[in-house]
Amino acid sequence: MSTTTTTTVTMQQEQPSLLHLRSHIDQLDKHGFLFGQKLTASMSPLLHDVVYKGLGLNWEQIRLDSTDMDLFLRLIRHPKFYGASVTMPHKVAIIPHLDELTEECRDVGACNTLFLRPRPGGGPRLLCGANTDVIGIRESFVQNIPDRSLYAGRPAMVIGGGGAARSAVYALHKWLGATCIYVASRDAAEVDAVVAECTQRAYGARLVHVETVEQAEALEAPGAIVACIPDFPPVSEGEKALRRITEVMLRKQRKGAILEMCYNPSPYTALGALAEAEGWQVILGTEALIWQGIEQDKYWTGRNTSELPVAQVKTAIAARLAQISKI
Template structure:
């Protein structure tokens, strides 16, 4: 019987996850299919029942369900508990487990850059910002700061995760070696021409990381690149969180280069 996988979210919109995972199943010759399942918040408990009974072999979880699924599972990984969000459901024997591969996805492209600067600044204070702070901590970046338009949210994350909150207005004065945008500024649509950073405030040697992947080169990344900074696109985070999911589900590591080419 064909094994079933998929992604839940609401509104789900366009997602590259089916492309990645269905290609992956083909690569390893697994009889499986991955679908997009738009799911309203009221439907989460029902969905988890379906996962258990049908069964569904694994699922990606995206906004707004990343927290809601947590109490419905048999086990959470330490990582998922620390991040406070689940983006992956998988089976360990007869236990339905929740993992978070967003941190893995965020960290992987930075590890590939080798020696990193000693300071990082996270812009935004939503779920992705939390994952970014935890990622930078795992990378051993000694000085981590967070800035958000609504300062209280940055302060809450800062005090919980023992990093420093700084004023949104002062974000470009921090001398940060890595700047990670987790806000929707620059995302296609109304915000496409927006950027969280002034073009003349990039310093050579900085790393500009945007978790936005639509468009692939946001204004933030284009201007950082033009100023001589290294840039990391949100596509890399997407790719690596997806490869980590695939490995959890199948035990197989997909070819990273092939997967990137597919998504591009």
């Protein structure tokens, strides 16, 4: 397993942090950023460190813990900058600052990957946005569930209503063969927003807002579930109702596969344990992390998946998971 010495830059005391950052960048051939907040537990820099070491590249993804978009936009003008992972709270806020968006990024309305293209005719490089979260969700099912009939041609379900839920709806709709998609959240307004956005993109009619246990009991069992909520015990009435709806779906006679997107601080969640006890195939959220990260490195290095050290990445993430489970 590779051991990463990834630099973390927290912009609370900007001048000392920037001086340290510039000194560190001078030692690299290229650098990228993980831009967001609460980044300490993120496995993204570890994943990319394994890829770059496997390819013999003196590159590094640097944690940039900041809410300062203007600062980020200044830093990425550096000639050694290759791209960035963009996480909360910036996935939507970054979009107006980009020159081009991929189809997935545009349709989901959120960007988690910034990459560069030469500008025709010369000049500053084009800032381009992609959404590789959708690829991570797709590949989590494709790579881990050999029998596609377990989920394709059946309803699917998304638990939650945030950015990850939007990516899940897109992946289930476009690639995973869902006949319709149940959406349930602790907050009905979140689901309404998701349905409205998907309607604008011509697939809102395939979404079904599941609001009650009685409604859940009457629905056909989903084949694929993507859970996009934190691993906290339900406290509010909305959270308790969502858990009851989820339990109804998991206890239906026909089972399927569930991708538990939560992996921080651990991918071994209460919901995952409940699903496993009910006979579901559980896919850990670190699978989505791996495949979305590999897709990012395809943009940044120009290599195909077959040219990237995927096996080494899986080994490194598994070793980190073993450390987490011991803790």
